[in-house]
Amino acid sequence: MPVALHVVVVDPLPLYGIGAATVLSAxxxxxxxxADALAWPRTNERALVLLTLSSRYAWDVLGELSGAGGCKVVAVVDEGTHAGVRAVRAGATSVLARTAEPEVLLRTVEATAYGQSVLPTGLLAALTGASADAVRPSAERLSWLRQLSNGTTVADLARQAGYSERAMFRLLKALYTDLGTRTRMQAVMRAQELGWLPGGNGSSAG
Known part of the structure; x- marks a missing residue:
């Protein structure tokens, strides 16, 4: 019989959180x-966190938890690959669709606890680059590139977007990777080539 796990469920909707807790408890x-996802793992180094990424705060929490030694995170996301790709690159160990059946939730949590990463098939394809070119960043993320190309600092961008500067660096790194690039300049140029940003000589410097 599998060893009982210790799991924390963090979700803004009580109904989902109670449902997930019921499945795992059973x-x-x-x-x-x-309520405070950051307080619990600090005293539980072997924590496994089921975290729904439905707000900017939740993404900040993911960034903090991914830096905590031994803390494994199962990111719960809406359908689609973009949020899943972001979650993995921000440090999630596994990704679970919010619409997943209870059996899938249980299997994902248990597999993650025993050292496996569980990802939907479509997400795996996106991470390996099979569909990277087809993923257009959100309007918000394109606006980040536009502002950076115009000289806005990451610190200023983080304040405007409501993230910590540390979280913003991680989100930008994930955005660059989504575009198949490594630097700010390359990302801006790539977005311009794809017609997602207006072109301009020298606009991507910095």
Missing amino acids: AGHRVDRV
Whole structure:
């Protein structure tokens, strides 16, 4: 029989959080539902967190948790590959669709706890580059590139967008990778080539 796990469920909707906790508890696992996702893992180095990425704060939480030694995160996202790709690149161990069946939730949490990464097939294809060119960044992320190309600093951009500067660096790195690039200049040029940003000589410097 599998060893009982200790899982924290973090979701802004009580109904989903209670449902997830019920599924995991019925399988014999110990479950906490907490308001402050950052406080719990600090005293539980072997924590496994089921985290719904539905707000900017949740993305900041993911960035903080991914830096905590031994903390594994199952990111719960809406359908589609973009959020899943972002989640993996921001440090999530596994990704679960919010519409997943209870059995899938349980299998994903248990597999993650035992050292596996569980990803939807479409997400795996996107991460390996099979569909990277087809993923257009959101209007918000394109606006980040536009502002950076015009000289806005990452610190200023983070304040405007409502993220910590550390989280913004991680999000920008993920954005550059989504575009198949490594630097700000390359990302801006790539977005211009694809027609997602207006072109301009020298606009991508910095």
